[in-house]
Amino acid sequence: MISKKNRNNFFWIYIAIFIIFLGIFFLKSSFSNPKKIDQDTFFNILSKGKIDRIIVKHKEIVNVYLKKDLINKYQYDNPIESINNNEKNFVVQKNSLQYEFEIGDLQLFQNKFEEYKKKYNLDTIIDFKNQQDYTITKFFFDYGIFFILLILFWIFLFRRISTTGGGPGGQIFNIGKSKAKLFDENDNVKITFKDVAGLEGAKEEVEEIVEFLKNPNKYTKLGGKIPKGALLIGPPGTGKTLLAKAVAGEAKVPFFSLSGSDFVEMFVGVGASRVRDLFDKAKEKSPCIIFIDEIDAIGRARGKSSIAGSNDERENTLNQLLTEMDGFGTNTNVIVLAATNRSDILDKALLRPGRFDRTIIVDPPExxxxxxxxxxxxxxxxxxxxxxxxxxxxxxxxxxxxxxxxxxxxxxxxxxxxxxxxxxxxxxxxxxxxxxxGLEKKNKIIKPNEKKRIAYHESGHAIISWLLEHAAPLVKVTIIPRGKSLGSAWYLPEERQLTTPEQMKDEICSLLAGRSAEKIAFNSISTGALNDLERVTKQAQSMVAIFGLNEKIGNISYYDSTGQNEFNFSKPYSEKTAQIIDEEISKIIKEQYKRAIDILKINEKKLDMLANKLLEKEVLFREDLKKIFGERPFPDEIDDLLRKKKFNFPTTLNNN
The missing domain is CATH 1.10.8.60 (Helicase, Ruva Protein; domain 3)
Structure with missing residues (x-):
């Protein structure tokens, strides 16, 4: 097997040889071509008696041959100057053709030539030639060998590259071949299920797939069929690809790995050809596993393009994949694993049993x-x-x-x-x-009045989160700029599977506390609450339109889990309902804003005290709030943890 490095070296050697061939060809052509002169220069040379003979070709071109003892090995741009200088370093050449020029009227030129011969007593010979310079035979003898060598060189070059798979030629000849990387018993795949922490449910599913391949009779003897495919679905970074690598390390069977984008090509039919080639190789290596990462690159639902025919090649590739997956026999022992974080856009035909029999959800870890x-x-x-x-x-x-x-x-x-x-x-x-x-920016210049406003804003967040039962427990608060935020309050959110309206309202109140504190302290508000308002609006909107937690709207959800709404630009409710939704969202936000102001007004002195201390120290921790407010009125797990060790630990950022 020739290494990739050696193939590249051979390729450049072949290119160098080809350039040398071309150089020899053009060099030969340049040596054989005579220099151009005008008619007056010719007659000046003729008068010196230096011309041996001339040949008139096709009644318009005159070739000039100097006498052999006057052909200088140095090529002069000015022939008259070279002859007048009477150079002695002459060499005899086989072909003494040196110059050529064009004539107008042949009869006038011939008469003038005869006059010069008589006047200067010259023995120069004139000849006429009207036939073609090159016959097929002469052309073959002059250049045929060169072209034969050139053709043989290119045949050898493309065969070499096609065999080794390197260089542009290899890409052309192998464009319809699969790009899947094969891992087998010869590859040292070190990742196993022990290296995959968490994901217990997902690991259990894929471990059973490995067992299918190692011991299929255990399942088939009872009449069961081995699953043909398993789809790993989860957010980015949750370990889908790592899980597939662990399968490769554990299965001890051939493992084909590639990305969905490896099928995509600008040439028509290439994607479908690569799919066929991949499954042909898999059947030869059976039992084996095929892993397609980011399958949404080719598995997107068909028929949703606004431009007719724009996705024909991708859809042809998907059609071929569907055909190949459905065409497996029950005894081929080839299983397809695929991963995606966009399962909502996949084609339904790809997800049906018989293709991907199992859907494995890979959630963020608990x-x-x-x-x-x-x-x-x-x-x-x-x-x-x-x-x-x-x-x-x-x-x-x-x-x-x-x-x-x-x-x-x-x-x-x-x-x-x-x-x-x-x-x-x-x-x-x-x-x-x-x-x-983000990165801490201690040297960022902030005006004193702005810094004071930021301190009150963050103090408002800290106080409300301390005093509300369902607000996330505060860990620390700071007015040191970090990333895009000018200050931040850090919390430890409770990990819960269900959320009640009371909990969501407390969170909204805590988010609005920053703007409320600005209103109380300065009787004005600023743009610093942009991130807070964005989160508040989404929270209130989800309460009303998604989770059915609003009494006026009732137990109705306008959430579409299928993702079809992105292609439907009309609202799934009437204008009257839209107005009610807007009113209820605004009502929730106004109620919690007033609630935050009321709480802060009751604790206004403590708000001033906390803000001034924050201006002094720039960073305050949970213990500092305890000195001002006492113990938190509602128990939380942070207190239990801090009894053992006193650490400040940020988790969730509340940006300004």
Missing amino acids: LNERKEIFYVHLKKLVLSKNVDIDFLARQTPGFSGADIANVCNESALIAARKNGESIVHKDFLEAIDRIIG
Whole structure:
């Protein structure tokens, strides 16, 4: 097997040889071509007696042959100057054709030529030639060998590249071949199910698929059929591709891996050809697994393009994939795994049983699963003794496996930046701050009056979240700019599966507390609540139009889980209902805004105290709020955790 590097070296060697051939050809042509002169220059040379003979071709072109002892090995641009200089460094050449020129009237030229011969007593010969210079025979003898060698060279070159698969030629000859990478027993795939932390339900499903391939008789002897396909669905970074890699490491059967975009090509029919080639190879390697990552690149629902025929090639590729998956026999032992984070746009024919028999949901990890993921990624890090993985798992709700890996890596970089010998707990906290909120900007210039407004805004968030039962418990509040925010309040949201209207209203009130604090302190509001208002509006809208939590609208949801609404520009409700929805959304927001103002007015002195302390220290923690407000009136799990260890740990960012 020739390596890719060697194939590239051969390719450039062939190109160099071809350039040399062309150079020889054009060099020969340039040597054989005579220099152009005018008619007056010719007669000047003729008068010197230096011309041996001339040939008049086709009554319009005159070839001039100098006497052999006057052909200079140096080519002069001015022939008269070279002859007058009487150069002695002459060489005898086989072909003494040196110059040529054009004539108008042949009779006049011939008469003048005869006059010069008589006047200067010359022996120059004139000859006439009207036939073609090149016959087929002469052309073959002059250039035929060159062209034969050139043709043989190109045949050899393309065969070589086609065989090795390298270079442009290989791409042309193999354009319809599958780009799938094959992993078999010869490849050392080290990832196993032990490396996949969390995802217990998903692992159980794929482990059974591996068992199907290893021991199919266990299932077929009872009359069951081996599933033909399994679709992994989940948000980005949750471990779908990692799960497929673990299947490759565990199955010990040939494993074809490729992306959905590998089928897509600008040439018509290439995608379908690659699908056929992939499944032909899979049948030869049976039992085996095919893994198609990001299958939505070719699996998008058909017939939804606004331009007729714009997606014909992609749809042809999908049709071929559907045919191949449905065409498997029950005993082929070829299973198709696919992954996507956009299952709502997939074609229904692709999702039906018989193609993808199983749909495996890969959700973001829960608390215990995040703890397991941290254990996996912390194995390679040098940690100090004070790192508490329980704390890290609790402060990262909603983080995917990729996010947790990023936290671990970022903490190592922060520790290295500080020249630390190990990674301490504070490094992890700073890493989470950096990932969620962005880079801290301590040198950003903020006017004193703006800084004071920011302090009151963040203090309002802190107070309301401290005093409301269902608001997320506060961890810390800061007015140091970070990312796009000028200040931020950090919370530890409760991980819950269901949410009540009371909980959602408390969250809305907490979000509106920043603007409420500005209104009380300055009797005016600012644009700093943009992010708060965006989240409040979405929260209130979901209460009314999606979750059916509004009494006036009733138990009605206008949410479309199929994703069809993106292609339907009309509202799924009447104008009258739309007006009611707008009114109810506005009513909820106004009620909670007034509620926040009322609470802050009761605690106005404490609001001033907290804002001034925040201006002084720039960062306040949970303990600082306890000194001002006392214990939180509603119990939460943070207090239990902090009794053991006093750490400040941010999790959710409330931006301004």
